[in-house]
Amino acid sequence: MSEGLLCRTKLTDDVETICNTVGKPCCPYEQVKIIDEGGRELPPHQDGELVTKGPGIFAGYLKNPEENRKSFTKDGFFRTGDQARIDSSGYLKITGRIKDxxxxxxxxxxxxxxxxxxxxxxxxxxxxxxxxxxxxxxxxxxxxxxxxxxxxxxxxxxxxxxxxxxxxxxxxxxxxxxxxxxxxxxxxxxxxxxxxxxxxxxxxxxx
Known part of the structure; x- marks a missing residue:
């Protein structure tokens, strides 16, 4: 998401990681996790919805509580709509779109x-x-x-x-x-x- 969460790989990462993941969040204060349809956090290597929270994410839609309810989890994470997985080293891979x-x-x-x-x-x-x-x-x-x-x-x-x-x-x-x-x-x-x-x-x- 260019308007929110920014991730990167490093030149020192291996080729597999550079070519097949989007890396890790650039900002150390950004939080990311993968959740299932019930909102439960999934373990590494399982596909689910990518949600994120941190200083780079907007706080919500102005005077639109219904949209905020749909777009944010109860604990304040923004629902990106991306299907993704995180490996055991914390590298993120986007695997599709939830709506697709x-x-x-x-x-x-x-x-x-x-x-x-x-x-x-x-x-x-x-x-x-x-x-x-x-x-x-x-x-x-x-x-x-x-x-x-x-x-x-x-x-x-x-x-x-x-x-x-x-x-x-x-x-x-x-x-x-x-x-x-x-x-x-x-x-x-x-x-x-x-x-x-x-x-x-x-x-x-x-x-």
């Missing part, structure tokens, strides 16, 4: 994890994963995939590739949409709201 989590039959699935696997498949230039509404399971995994120029991609080939990588069956998309380009927000992130609307139209939920 796909809930399939009661199982939580991280779109970021699926996207990472898809983008490692030869011929995939970019990928965005969303939850597709389903009457029985609540949501199913739907992948929008942009092939590289000239690449021909077989969905079954992707599924086999992911399984061979040791991915859980839950992570394997149940629907693929191959597109020339993916929509982006002004912030430069995949416009998943637009993709959710698109898939709803394609499966007949909206016109």
């Amino acid at each position: 989590i796909i809930i399939r039959g009661g199982e939580n699935i991280s779109p970021a994890q699926v996207e990472e696997l898809l983008c490692s498949y030869p011929g995939v230039a970019d990928a965005a994963v969303i939850g597709m509404p389903d009457k029985e399971l609540g949501e199913k995994v739907c992948a929008y995939v942009k092939p590289a120029d000239g690449a021909k991609i077989d969905p079954e080939g992707i599924k086999t590739f992911m399984e061979n990588k040791g991915a859980s069956k839950l992570l394997v998309p149940e629907r693929f949409e191959f597109v020339g380009d993916l929509p982006f927000t002004q912030a430069g992130k995949h416009d998943k709201k637009a993709l959710r609307e698109d898939i709803k139209r394609k499966i007949g939920l909206i016109k």
